[in-house]
Amino acid sequence: MAVRPIIGGWEPRGIAAITTDEARRLVRLPVPGLVGDLHQDIGREALALRICGSLAAEEMRDEHLIELRSRFKDGVPVDFVADIVAESELEQVLISAFRLEERAGDADRFRYEIVLVEYTEPPAPPALGLPGDLGDLGLDIDLGLDLLDLAGLIGGVPPLGDLLAPVEEGAASLKDALGGAGELLAPMQRLFG
Numbered sequence: 001m002a003v004r005p006i007i008g009g010w011e012p013r014g015i016a017a018i019t020t021d022e023a024r025r026l027v028r029l030p031v032p033g034l035v036g037d038l039h040q041d042i043g044r045e046a047l048a049l050r051i052c053g054s055l056a057a058e059e060m061r062d063e064h065l066i067e068l069r070s071r072f073k074d075g076v077p078v079d080f081v082a083d084i085v086a087e088s089e090l091e092q093v094l095i096s097a098f099r100l101e102e103r104a105g106d107a108d109r110f111r112y113e114i115v116l117v118e119y120t121e122p123p124a125p126p127a128l129g130l131p132g133d134l135g136d137l138g139l140d141i142d143l144g145l146d147l148l149d150l151a152g153l154i155g156g157v158p159p160l161g162d163l164l165a166p167v168e169e170g171a172a173s174l175k176d177a178l179g180g181a182g183e184l185l186a187p188m189q190r191l192f193g
Contacts, residue, residue: 005051007093008078010067012114013060015053018084022047046118047090049080054111061110068114071095077119092119 004011005018023045029038055061071078077092093116101111164171 005080005082005084007080007095007114007116008071010071012051012053012068012112013064014055015051017050017052018082019050019052020047020084020088021050022088046120047088048096048118049082049084049093049116051114051116052112054109056109058108064112065100068095068098068112072098080116090118093117094119 005015025042025045027040027042029040031038055064072095075094077094080090080093095114096117097115099113101113102109103111
């Protein structure tokens with residue numbers, strides 16, 4: 001087979017097959033009164049690749065295993081190039097799993113399977129969203145400034161006024177209405193007293 005993928009500058013040998021798995025993420029939404037379900041497409045899943053092959057020479061096998069285990073243990077994304085993913089915009093992959101197999105009837109040969117998944121760069125963390133210049137307090141903290149004047153840092157807070165003024169009249173009426181409730185409950189208090 002003339003398949004020659006390259007995983008981070010390393011070319012696996014003895015490849016028998018390469019397969020890709022591509023799928024969409026669909027959310028199934030049952031709708032009352034509707035025959036069937038509504039499906040919402042929320043994008044595609046990461047592309048997955050499976051490389052299967054076998055090697056016979058012991059030298060080749062040892063070299064192959066060293067390279068494969070080294071890349072697997074690193075756990076870092078690596079560049080990937082292959083004809084099968086030419087139109088997929090796949091640039092980097094992670095080696096998510098690999099499997100090795102030796103059989104008693106064919107001790108000089110081993111089979112391997114490498115599973116690669118598309119790597120997507122994580123988004124940048126969101127900004128702190130602090131008002132004014134509060135997002136840049138690192139230097140003040142490093143210099144040991146006490147930051148006790150928080151009101152000065154935040155800026156002028158508008159006066160809130162008397163918050164209870166709108167409800168004072170209603171509260172007084174409620175107090176008068178419930179003032180006689182104690183007299184209604186006095187016989188029960190004497191009974192259970």
